[in-house]
Amino acid sequence: MITLHDISYLRLGCRDLDQMVDFGTRILGLELRERTATHAYLRGDNSAFNLCYIQGDERYDASAFEVPALADLAQAEQELSALGIAVQHGDEAACEERRVDAFISFTDPNDNRIELVYRPHVTGVRYFPSRDAGITEFGHFGLHSRDIERDLAFWTEVMSARVSDRIGDGALLRIDEVHHKIALFSSDTTGVQHVNFQVASIDDVMRAWYFLQEQGVPIVFGPGRHPTSTAIFIYFLGPDNRVYEYSSGVKRITDEAGYVPRHFEMKPSSFCMWGARPNVKEFSE
Numbered sequence: 001m002i003t004l005h006d007i008s009y010l011r012l013g014c015r016d017l018d019q020m021v022d023f024g025t026r027i028l029g030l031e032l033r034e035r036t037a038t039h040a041y042l043r044g045d046n047s048a049f050n051l052c053y054i055q056g057d058e059r060y061d062a063s064a065f066e067v068p069a070l071a072d073l074a075q076a077e078q079e080l081s082a083l084g085i086a087v088q089h090g091d092e093a094a095c096e097e098r099r100v101d102a103f104i105s106f107t108d109p110n111d112n113r114i115e116l117v118y119r120p121h122v123t124g125v126r127y128f129p130s131r132d133a134g135i136t137e138f139g140h141f142g143l144h145s146r147d148i149e150r151d152l153a154f155w156t157e158v159m160s161a162r163v164s165d166r167i168g169d170g171a172l173l174r175i176d177e178v179h180h181k182i183a184l185f186s187s188d189t190t191g192v193q194h195v196n197f198q199v200a201s202i203d204d205v206m207r208a209w210y211f212l213q214e215q216g217v218p219i220v221f222g223p224g225r226h227p228t229s230t231a232i233f234i235y236f237l238g239p240d241n242r243v244y245e246y247s248s249g250v251k252r253i254t255d256e257a258g259y260v261p262r263h264f265e266m267k268p269s270s271f272c273m274w275g276a277r278p279n280v281k282e283f284s285e
């Protein structure tokens, strides 16, 4: 079993880096930490970065998870290789590009690009938001799944994720006490399905609702409250056509031994207990 300590970062390809830097700072409220001709590093906490936009193929993405020890990378390579999954080692330049000490990369059974990283760099400089969005941390991300049962088996038997709740075919997975840090959504494609940042309170979610509308950002779902994680949320669309989310109040599962996942019916009310209706297919019936 490969122990996932935490989510680490997302690498997101884009066609227009300037546009994504503008969205990341002026709309999302992230801090632009570093920028090269091809890479922009943005963050909503004290990590070196949470999102790295990369000029080029807009379909490219990769999701990274931190492992606790260097030896875990070698063990992960063994376990993945035994399953017939090809593993690449990050060289020094690739580690530098990712601000980590070491990493391996592979594609999961859904062809999602996954990176396991050791010692992602943390700064001693606090996050300085570019707008007062109220972001407290990089919360979680969704991954597409073309075969949920296959991918669930991978994430819970090969990787150390645990099911917190199911909604229809979908699955919300935890890797620590936070209700979910990975969400698997039934889909016909691969890669990152949505990107979440936690905000401090319901006030930040509601401020975002008005702010995003003023800025002409398409709202795709919410404001609402998830009956699964109890988080209050709003989802909106970036210029890269990816779905972004702010949420607040995600529940923690502290009774690890006694917790039993619930299976919510596949209805909009399982995604929002207030009655909000999504206009993206992942959250619909």
Ligand SMILES: [Fe+2]
Pocket: 140, 183, 194, 196, 245
């Ligand atoms: Fe989410």
